[in-house]
Amino acid sequence: MSYLELDDVHVRLGDAEVLRDVTCSLDERTIAVIGENGSGKSTLARLVGGLTHAASGTIRVLGLDPAREAAQLRRRVAVVFSNPDTQIVMPTVAEDVAFSLRSDKLSRDERNRRVDEAMHRFGLADVAGHASHDLSGGQKQLLALCGAFVRRPDLVIADEPTAYLDARNARRVADHLFEEGRHRLLLVTHDLALAQRCERAVLVKDGTIVAAGTPAAVVAEYEDGLRC
Amino acid sequence: MLTLYRPGDGPWHRLSAGPKALGLMLVVLGVSVLPSSWWGAVVTAGLCVGCYAVRGVGMRDLLRQVVTIRWILLVTLAGQLVFLGPEDAVANTVRVCVAVVISGLLTLTTPVSELLDMLERALRPLGWLRLDPQRAALVIAVTVSTLPVLARLEREVREAQRARGGGRSLRLFAIPYLVVALKHADALGDALTARGVR
Numbered sequence: 001m002s003y004l005e006l007d008d009v010h011v012r013l014g015d016a017e018v019l020r021d022v023t024c025s026l027d028e029r030t031i032a033v034i035g036e037n038g039s040g041k042s043t044l045a046r047l048v049g050g051l052t053h054a055a056s057g058t059i060r061v062l063g064l065d066p067a068r069e070a071a072q073l074r075r076r077v078a079v080v081f082s083n084p085d086t087q088i089v090m091p092t093v094a095e096d097v098a099f100s101l102r103s104d105k106l107s108r109d110e111r112n113r114r115v116d117e118a119m120h121r122f123g124l125a126d127v128a129g130h131a132s133h134d135l136s137g138g139q140k141q142l143l144a145l146c147g148a149f150v151r152r153p154d155l156v157i158a159d160e161p162t163a164y165l166d167a168r169n170a171r172r173v174a175d176h177l178f179e180e181g182r183h184r185l186l187l188v189t190h191d192l193a194l195a196q197r198c199e200r201a202v203l204v205k206d207g208t209i210v211a212a213g214t215p216a217a218v219v220a221e222y223e224d225g226l227r228c
Numbered sequence: 229m230l231t232l233y234r235p236g237d238g239p240w241h242r243l244s245a246g247p248k249a250l251g252l253m254l255v256v257l258g259v260s261v262l263p264s265s266w267w268g269a270v271v272t273a274g275l276c277v278g279c280y281a282v283r284g285v286g287m288r289d290l291l292r293q294v295v296t297i298r299w300i301l302l303v304t305l306a307g308q309l310v311f312l313g314p315e316d317a318v319a320n321t322v323r324v325c326v327a328v329v330i331s332g333l334l335t336l337t338t339p340v341s342e343l344l345d346m347l348e349r350a351l352r353p354l355g356w357l358r359l360d361p362q363r364a365a366l367v368i369a370v371t372v373s374t375l376p377v378l379a380r381l382e383r384e385v386r387e388a389q390r391a392r393g394g395g396r397s398l399r400l401f402a403i404p405y406l407v408v409a410l411k412h413a414d415a416l417g418d419a420l421t422a423r424g425v426r
Contacts, residue, residue, distance in 0.1 A: 051418050079422035086415030089423070091233060091373050095341045102344070102366075103424045129235045133380065151424060 001063065002027035003155065003184060004048065009057030011043055018043045020207045022057070030178065030185045032195035032215055034222055035204035041188045042159050044204060048186060049079040049157045062154055075103075078148035082160035084140035085133065093135070093143055094119065094128040100147045118150040122176065138169030145176055149183075159188045170194075192219050233339050238284020240337035245346035252334055255279070256327045264319040272319075276326040279333060289336060293329045301325055335372065344369040366425065374416070381408050 004026040011019035019040045033041045046052040047059065050066035050073050059066055064073045081087055090096040098115045106114070119125045122142045127135065132143060141161060148156060158177055162170035174194055177185060187198060195201050201218035203211040211221050235241075240248065259275065262268040280290040294301070304324050308317035335343070347365035354361050385405045394400045 046418075049422060051421060074421065074424045078424075079418075081415075081419070081422075083415075085377075086412065087419045087422070089370065089373065089416070089419060090340055091376070092235075092339065095339055098341055100423050102362075133376065147423060 001060075003062050004031070004186070005058075005060040006047075007058040009047070009059055010055045011040075011047060011052060012055045013043075013052075017055075018207055019047065019054075022207075022209055024202065024209055024212060026200060026202070026212075028199035030187065030198040030200070032198035032201040032218075033186065033188045033204060034190070034192065034195050034201060034218065039204045040207040041204045043207075045079070045157050045159045045186060045188045048155075049077055050074065051079065075151075076154040078151055078153035078156050080141075080144050080148050080156065080158040080161050082163040084137070084144040084164075087144040087147065088132045088140065091131060091133075092128070093124055093130050093132055096132045096143060097124070097146050097150050100151050104151070114150055118146050122146040122149070123172075136169075137164055138166070138172065141165060141169065141173050142176070145173060149176075153183055155184045155186065157186045157188075160190065161187075162189070162191055162194065192222070195219055234285075234289070234336055236284030236337065238282050238337070240282060240333055241284045243337075245334075245338045245342045246349065248338065249334055249346060249350075252330055255330055259323055259326050259330070262323070264316045264323075266315055266319070269319040269322040272322050272326045276329055279330055285333065285336060290329060293332045294325060297325065297328055300328075340369055340373055343372070366420075370416070370420075374412075377412065378409060381405065381412060384408070 002025040004024070006022050006024050009019060009022040010017060022044065033044060035041045043052055047054060047066070048061050050061075050070050053067050061073060062076055064076075066073050088096050090099045094115060097118055098111060101111050101114060104111075116125070119128055122145060124139070124143060124146055127139065132140070135143060141164070145161070156177065161177065162173050165173060170191070174197070177187065178197055185198070187194065189195055196215045196219060198215050200212065201215040202209050203218050203222050205225070211218050243251070255275065259272050262272055277287075277290065280287060301321055301324065305317055305321040308320055312320070338346075344365050347368055348361050351359075351361035351364045354364055382405060385401060385408060388404070389395075389397075389401055
């Protein structure tokens with residue numbers, strides 16, 4: 001069974017149907033979701049992450065139903081948004097990373113050990129005591145990633161994680177997303193070069209998946225559509 | 229209580245959160261029962277200066293705290309001057325100021341994560357009422373850490389207002405501020421959910 005299965009899924013926000021007839025079965029480790037603004041990419045990511053619920057249809061993420069097994073899903077899935085400011089909860093860097101582990105019943109030593117290790121991996125150890133909201137944009141996104149990865153999730157959902165970053169920071173964030181750990185990655189992005197680094201890509205248009213396949217083929221189809 | 233934690237290694241920083249909260253509460257209670265007189269005001273202010281005159285914190289922190297609450301102090305002083313006279317007005321205002329500023333020592337010298345742990349322990353009796361102490365502590369901690377974010381949003385809305393020639397209209401400020409604050413609340417809810425808070 002694939003870790004991500006959607007069957008005839010519909011999502012409504014108010015009167016608008018933002019996702020319709022979404023059916024797919026995906027098992028590649030890294031999956032890119034591309035499409036125009038307002039096409040439904042972010043809603044698809046939120047749906048998989050259990051942040052939005054379907055009006056109808058069946059969803060299985062890592063074998064779990066996000067609506068009925070939300071608690072189990074949250075333990076295994078991490079979500080990273082485009083704007084890290086909305087994701088940072090605690091006033092200092094170290095506290096914010098540690099915050100992700102509060103729900104896990106870890107000893108204080110184990111918690112501190114994992115926080116230190118994660119901060120070193122993401123290059124944040126030197127700013128551990130700094131105010132989170134005073135970091136640069138790139139550091140904030142690294143902090144958001146660090147807060148997600150410290151939980152050692154099986155699936156990371158990243159919704160345009162490089163949208164606000166310059167080229168250098170975008171590359172650093174992307175490298176962490178692709179290289180850290182053994183997690184699966186669902187990446188929503190407008191960066192077609194980043195999409196090409198994934199093993200599979202899906203193209204979302206007008207609230208439904210219109211193409212799925214190798215990133216090269218899907219990106220080519222998307223670019224063809226832009227020329228019309 | 230609005231001050232953010234500042235790392236340090238002074239005596240206040242070394243005290244663990246529970247005893248420190250209890251000690252500061254007793255100091256504030258003590259200050260509250262002093263008589264409303266000139267010498268009472270001097271003793272209260274002296275106590276406050278003493279609390280800040282240790283390693284890890286200092287007079288600059290004390291001054292910053294007082295400046296932060298200056299409008300509350302002015303309103304308190306003005307109201308009491310009208311009804312009670314200068315001695316009572318000054319003594320009561322100093323008392324209010326010292327109570328807030330001494331309470332500020334807790335957040336100034338204690339990391340939010342330690343406060344959260346302390347609150348969880350302190351709120352454990354809520355379990356008898358079937359309330360989740362972990363969630364109650366989280367609400368309090370998130371409230372404290374959201375205040376600086378709201379202050380930043382306020383600055384951003386004011387700058388946007390000025391950039392678009394909006395002048396000083398309260399309505400032109402209040403509506404977008406409410407909108408961005410509510411959007412932030414929405415995003416914070418998502419962030420907490422996404423980070424495994426149940």
